[in-house]
Amino acid sequence: MKTRDRILQTSLQLFNEQGERNVTTNHIAAELGISPGNLYYHFRNKTDIIYSLFIQYRALVDRYLRVPRDRTLTIEDQMFYLESVFDGLWYYRFFHRDLEYLLTTDERLRMDYREFTFQCLTEVRAVLQGLEDAGILHPHSDQEQEAMALNVWLVVTNWMAFLKTARADGGNDATSQQELKQGIYQVLTLQLPYLTDSYYDQMAAIRERYRPQLSRVQPEAEGS
Amino acid sequence: MKTRDRILQTSLQLFNEQGERNVTTNHIAAELGISPGNLYYHFRNKTDIIYSLFIQYRALVDRYLRVPRDRTLTIEDQMFYLESVFDGLWYYRFFHRDLEYLLTTDERLRMDYREFTFQCLTEVRAVLQGLEDAGILHPHSDQEQEAMALNVWLVVTNWMAFLKTARADGGNDATSQQELKQGIYQVLTLQLPYLTDSYYDQMAAIRERYRPQLSRVQPEAEGS
DNA sequence: TGACTATTAGAGTAGATACTCTAATAATGA
DNA sequence: TCATTATTAGAGTATCTACTCTAATAGTCA
Incomplete structure (x- = not known):
């Protein structure tokens, strides 16, 4: 593997594990067993590394989040999108962690991420529309859908x-x-009240599979 | 005003303006026109300042987010809660920005914030329950409400x-x-499908008032 | 082979950053 | 008044961090 790719790979791993803020360029180089000079030969600075990782992430999302406009969608279609989206979020999980700071230090990233956001929102709407057209969801008004x-x-x-x-x-x-996948439960919760009778049971059953094991997260039921 | 309080006040201001990550203890001292030594006389470290600001924030929220259990709620009740919550978020807006990092560097903050979260969730549920009991929202199942x-x-x-x-x-x-208040629009969107017929129009009208001026945020309508 | 380019090592640096230490000054209270 | 405590100044420091510079080495291709 090319040094440049190894740098990206190791950076991603360290960012994910320790958070971007706690990982310095020297750490990355040391972890790879290369010199700082070498790292800076391949990337102008840390920001450049992060930007390249964003490009990877965007490419990943673009690869699977292509919602067809020429046919209606199935529940399985949506489940595929949801599973994929959460897998992507996990793989590049450092990114959304320090997002706000990252965007303030890199104008280019800010603009590209902004565009990326709106593209994703468009795809989400296409999913909703596809489910409405399939008679799975009651139709939303345009503004409600947005x-x-x-x-x-x-x-x-x-x-x-x-x-x-x-x-x-x-x-x-x-x-x-x-x-992380329990986030799917939360997303499906949003759709619950819009489900048509014919699909309610099916979707509710699928949703059940993702129900959070809140015992892990929540304190023992304490009478608040 | 006591020096300690001035430090908190100025820290909050700088954190909000520039982000916690970009504000050093030296900056805070300089802004106040006091010596670093003086600052460290009042606070053990930066983490300690942040924790104290969290305590302030929590106290603020505790003051208004007291949902009565002995009566049903009105739409106005909820609007008061929403307005207050977003005001608080704005006033301490640095906090949720770097939240994840802050929680990893301060065990005490992590535990307290966690508890705070669950308390807030309990209050949110009390609001939903109060609106259900008032016949404003269709009842949720317990899990759906959660x-x-x-x-x-x-x-x-x-x-x-x-x-x-x-x-x-x-x-x-x-x-x-x-x-920021346009977040209220988003929250009310969540409730929209649960509104009973008698209250739908009223709530929808109120929600309209908070509709995002997305022109500011979104790119000119570009054919995706 | 030899000239040229691409890659790498590694020492080094300017600037931050969080925090300490000592001594001076103010406030307080007997 | 004077002893004691609270507050403050400000110089200083160990460590880190992003990044640079030079020289060596490896690869390529005519």
């Missing part, structure tokens, strides 16, 4: 942050990838 | 982060406090 899509986005992109704050430990282990 | 409360929490606590990422500029100016 607001709904935004809520889906908020829940999806911030579920992991919530998990981290809600767990007693900082919870960065492999268990968490499974827990 | 998941719904969690979604409300996710939308409320992350709306600001979304705004910052979605605006072309980093948007930290006073305009943003008004935009």
Whole structure:
């Protein structure tokens, strides 16, 4: 593997494990067993590494989040999107952690991420539309659909942050990838009241499979 | 005003303006025109300052987020809670920005914030229950209510982060406090499908008042 | 082979950053 | 008044961090 790719790979791993803020360029070089000079030969600076990782992430999402406009969708279609989205979020999980700071230090990233966000929102709306056209969801008004899509986005992109704050430990282990999928439960909760009678039971059953094991997260039922 | 309080006040201001990560203890001292030694006489370290600000924030929330259990709620009750919550989020807006990092560096903060989260979730559920009992919302199942409360929490606590990422500029100016309130629109969107017929129009009208001026945020309607 | 380019090592640096230490000054209270 | 405590100044420091510079080495291709 090319040095450049190894740098990206190791950076991603260290960022994910320790958070971007705690990982310096020297750490990355040391972990790889290369010199700082070598690292800076391949990347102008740390920001450049992060930007390249974002490009990878975007490419990943672009690869699977292609919602067809020429046919209606099935429940399975949506489940595939949801599973894929959460897998991507997990794989590049450092990214949404320090997102705000990253965006303030890199104008280019800010613009590209902004565009990426709106593209994703468009795809989310296409999913909702596809489910409406299939008679799975009751139709939304245009504005309601837009607001709904935004809520889906908020829940999806911030579920992991919530998990981290809600767990007693900082919870960065492999268990968490499974827990992350419980975000799907939350997304499906958003759709619950819009389900048509013919599909309610099916969707509710699927949703059940993702129900959070809140015992892990929540304190023992304490009479608040 | 006592030096200790001035330190907290100035720290909050600088954190809000520049982000916790970009504000050093030396900056705070310089801004106040006091010596670093003086600052460290009042606070053991930066973490200690942040923790004290969290205590302030929590006290603020505790003061207004007291949902009565002995009577049903009105729509106005909920609007008061929502307005107050977003005001609080704005006033201590640095906090949710770097939340994840802050929680990893301060065990005490992590535990207290976790407890705070669950208390807030309990109050959100009490609001939903109060609206159900008042016949404003169709009743949720217990689990649905729980998941719904969690979604409300996710939308409320992350709306600001979304705004910052979605605006072309980093948007930290006073305009943003008004935009922040548009999060209320998103929260009310969550409730929309649960509204009973008798209250739908009233709530929908109120919600309209908070509709995002997305022109500010979104790119000119571009054919995706 | 030899000239040229691509890659790498590694020592080094300017600037931060969080925090300490000592001594001076103010406030307080007997 | 004077002893004691609370507060403050400000110089200083160990450590870190992102990044640079030079020289060596490896690869390529005519």
